[in-house]
Structures are given as C-alpha cells and as structure tokens.
Amino acid sequence: KAGVTQTPRYLIKTRGQQVTLSCSPISGHRSVSWYQQTPGQGLQFLFEYFSETQRNKGNFPGRFSGRQFSNSRSEMNVSTLELGDSALYLCASSLLAGINQETQYFGPGTRLLVL
C-alpha cells in the first residue's frame, strides 16, 4: 500500500506570493491533517479534514486555508507569503478522525522557502 505523498517536495517563493501544497493520503484514509514545522516553534497543527469537512483548526492566521476533495486528497493554500512562513509542511493521514484516529501516517513533507 502506497504511503502518504506530498507535492511538491521543495518550493521557493517570494514574499507576497501565494502557494498551494498537495497531499494524497493512504488509500482508504479519510482524515488528513496538516502541520507546520519550524526550528523555533516545532511541529504545530494547522488543520484537519475529514470527509471534505474541516474538523479542527489550529491557531494560524486566515492566510492559511485548506480543502479536501471527495477522493480524500487535500490541498493547503497560503496567501500573501511572509518570510516566517518558511517551514517544512507535513501532511498526515489516518483512517478515522479526532479521538478515534489513533496513529497518523506522515508524508515526507514540502519544504517551503520564502525569500
């Protein structure tokens, strides 16, 4: 069974631009969570989608948004990029959501550099 895939793996953008990252979960998994990882803040939860609905959202500004499609693939979008958005963005999938999700399976991440 294929693992979680994320595209692109690396991305360089300039301040003010917007970016869209993609995540394909493990087949059969309906929950997709997104995280931002930086050296200073560690791994921080962005949002979780389950069956095309956002279930949970972390403490990030409205510039960060996401969506999930009927095939469970998910995208996250960051508008008006800032230097501080440079990070490794990780996607994780699980069979169920919330307290029932047990373990999460992580993708390799997308490394975003904002210049």
Add this chain to the structure above:
Amino acid sequence: KQEVTQIPAALSVPEGENLVLNCSFTDSAIYNLQWFRQDPGKGLTSLLLIQSSQREQTSGRLNASLDKSSGRSTLYIAASQPGDSATYLCAVLPDGQNFVFGPGTRLSVLP
C-alpha cells in the same frame, strides 16, 4: 491548553548504551500518547502508541511507558545503534483536539 515538553533536548551516547528519553504533558486528560521518529528533513514515523488505559508498549528494542496521572512518558531504547540517530518526538491526543507535539529530543549514537 495542553503543552508537551521533552528532556533532554539533545543526547549523544556511544553505541551499545541503553538510554531514556522523557516526555511531560500538562493535562492528563488524553486519549493516547505516541512516540515518533524523524530523520533529518523527513516526515515522522510512528514508533509506539500507548492508549490512555495502558501503562506501556514494547516494540523490539523500544519500550514506552505512560503515567497519565503524573503527566509523564518515557521512551527506553536498549542497546542503541548508530541507525537510531534521529529526533524523537512524543505527541498526545487531548480530548476534542488534534495531536499536540513536543519539541523533540535529538539523539546521536556514536559508533
């Protein structure tokens, strides 16, 4: 608000040593606790999952314990190997929320 801390932040040991990584969380109302491994620039790999009703879990050379009442978990690695070098993160699943991660312990096992 749930907060997770990990001690030490970094650890360097010679090959063959047994070692313990520590994780603390502020709110004991959790559904499970999980230990992950992350290699540089890569995603996370789940190592062990402990449900809130359990006290410990074992997988090979790894043993994780959970003391929910005191808000602590330990990850014990026996007979460490250079391939164990990575960052180890613990994460808790609080009520009604998503996983909350600790900052990680960076482990280096020297040959």
